[in-house]
Amino acid sequence: MSSTCLEFKDLTLGYQRHAAVHHLSGVVARGSLTAVVGANGSGKSTLMKGVAGILKPISGSIDAAYRRLAYLPQQSDIDRSFPARVIDLVSLGFWQERGLLGRITRSDKTRLLACLAAVGLSGFETRSLDSLSGGQMQRALFARTMLQDADLILLDEPFNAVDERTIRDLLALIRQWADEGRTLLCVLHDHALVKSHFPQTLLMARKPVAWGMTADVMTPDHLSKARTFQEAWDENAGWCEEPGPTLLPQPADDLLQGRDVARRAAHV
């Protein structure tokens, strides 16, 4: 099996021909745990949507090699007013296996309850979604992700509006998934958390600024470059009028072995 899970080839993604992610090239190694960071509007969620197949590339491509994908969007993108219970939400994790109308077996139910227990939500099965706190909702979404048994997991700001204990519990699940060999991309704003828990980081400012081992990416120089790109950006500009930085693809084998392979952004 190839050691590459995703390869971005000069990828540009956007909306109404307005680019939100410019010229991204590089490789996400199978089994890697990568934080995606950058300021508001820097293209992180757009990249997640591109990988999830919700958004088609304006140019370039994503070569993907995974069996099953789980995508957890930002909480703000989820309608919690829909009259559904926790068990209904988590059961959606079966749809790739069973189809939308497939029957849930007794052993499925046992698995579902085990996932709820793993996120600390035993006994919450029949609670309505609109009665959950933000942290409980995020735990339920993690239970659904766990049920999906995906080998590629995309988490968009999973720790937004959740307390420290929930962050700790959810981080432990993320670590467990990575230890099981799953590939994770996780959009985050908390730099301290990224530095302490995520071996690889992709720093975005619509253009990729740096991508590699976290210690080499989260430097004052790169962070200041990211801020400058972001501040200089004209919301109403067209797309690709200025060349983006080129990141050398990461050798997947090196990343898997945790070697120092940080790649610097180089302007072309």
Ligand SMILES: Nc1ncnc2c1ncn2[C@@H]1O[C@H](COP(=O)(O)OP(=O)(O)OP(=O)(O)O)[C@@H](O)[C@H]1O
């Ligand atoms: N559906 C859309 N239609 C048009 N433009 C969009 C759409 N979604 C996002 N954008 C624009 O694309 C750019 C990147 O947005 P994106 O949501 O990817 O940023 P982000 O880095 O995830 O930001 P945040 O940290 O605030 O979540 C922004 O300028 C945003 O306004």
